Amino acid sequence: MTGKSQTSNVTNKTDPRSLNSRVFIGNLNTAIVKKSDIEVIFAKYGKIVGCSVHKGFAFVQYMSERNARAAVAGENARIIAGQPLGHISSYNGH
Secondary structure: OOOOOOOEOOOOOOOHHHHOOEEEEOOOOOOOOOHHHHHHHHHHHOOEEEEEEEOOEEEEEEOOHHHHHHHHHHHOOOEEOOEEOOOEEEOOOO
């Protein structure tokens, strides 16, 4: 154990303000890419409070909308596990 606190798996908070700080990551090869990989890539944009990985996509929940917008701008063209991310956006569609 590295002593790093583990992020929550919860990214579907009911607080409407949290929608603006949530990032959707599409076209994700989840057979290879794991939650910990996503957290390492996206942690440079701010504190991640939740991360959930599903078949082919993931969500990252940040503390603030500013962090989410920075992640969208910084990672939109990234290639992970040999395939480009098909869609990355803040959850509210912006």
